Amino acid sequence: MRVLRSALLEKYSGLIHGFVHDPGGPDLSKISSVHGLEGILTVNQIHGNSVFFADCAAEEELAEADSIVTRRRGVGVGIVTADCVPVLLCFPDSGCVCAVHAGWRGTFLRVVKSCLAAVCEKYSLRAQDAVAAIGPAIGRCCYEVRDDVASQFVSRFGRGDWIFEKGDGKFLLDLVEFNRMELCDAGVSEIETMDMCTCCRDLPSYRRDGSGTDKMISFVGISP
Template identity: 35%
Template sequence: MKKSKWLQSAILARYSGILHGFSTSLIGDASSAEQSVLLSCSLGVKKNQLQLMSQQHGCDIKIINDVERPLPRVDALITNVRGVALGVRTADCVPILIYDPQNRVIAAVHAGWRGGAEHVAGKTVDLMKHSFNTKAPDCIVAIGPAIGECCFEVGQEVIDKFPSSSVAGGTHLDLPAAIVTELTDTGIKRDNIDWLNICTSCEKGLCFSHRRDKGMTGRHLAMIMMCDI
């Protein structure tokens, strides 16, 4: 695998006026808000443009019109405002970036197994539909590095919250695959979902992993922003 500081979705990259990326461990640690701002600047975002979340491992979602402080206590953000960069920080959880090119709306979603079980990704798309007239078949989605089923062994209490199609060997959860299914159930076309399919636990030279490193690790930054066309 090519070692890059930033990973990008080939599908999202086709759209002008969209800045996005998934940082890797090669560029640094996004654990703090200050570090995240520095990383985003390397991608072309200004210091006052990045909006992060105080992620709660739930399914609360917020629509924002400007950068807010303190950080909203949610796991998904939506905006139709140009120049506001939405950011997600992860180290095994699934980072999801969504773009509606027809209505010019973006979203950034943080989905751990709890958020996945509560359908935070699907609920974000539903809120985009309700608030911005988004049509699911128009949406483009990029799913960044996350822990894969190969490394994500969980207990029965977690397995029971997901469809059997997302479980391998009875004990291993394929959380990104579950989220892909959830998104297609909202009406998003499978061909419009770019799943990078990189396991954070396996890719030690590229990714941080909370599970692999027993909590002693950094964070990636996933980011999306609309710019002037």
């Protein structure tokens, strides 16, 4: 099991987190017990921008959402990815943690801003009190998209340091940078990007290995 950690989140002793590649897994009960958590809650990810608040006891069925939030101590929230961008968003002083899944569709739907806004409203928190770690995801080195995707982004957001034209109707899209900018723009106080490309750094990658690829789990919880 390979576990990567954010130096930023490690500064907060009350947070437990990891970006995990558990080959053949992820085995959530093993990963949670290794980290001293009761469990890791997940959602049925649908490439949207809705938020699931996991504040009550376990539900029978997985909720459909792309952000999962909790304030329960000792329970982690996680999302699974293989190239998509995992974002762990934490309010260390208020004991609230979120895991967000941002592929290109979620990024286009501004999933991290949706999560931040929903959490701030529900719990009366401020974005300035949040810190975020953006985990391993496909980098702009490898994330080539065609004009159909690129043109949707450009027509909605204009151009920026997150899209690069290669010619022949091909573009490189930097989803990590886009999501970093969104968090920064929303006022999140500190943001760390891991800068590890899943496709060229031997982590689970749909682009490289297709649908049979392993998946990473990125999780965060508040220590019991």
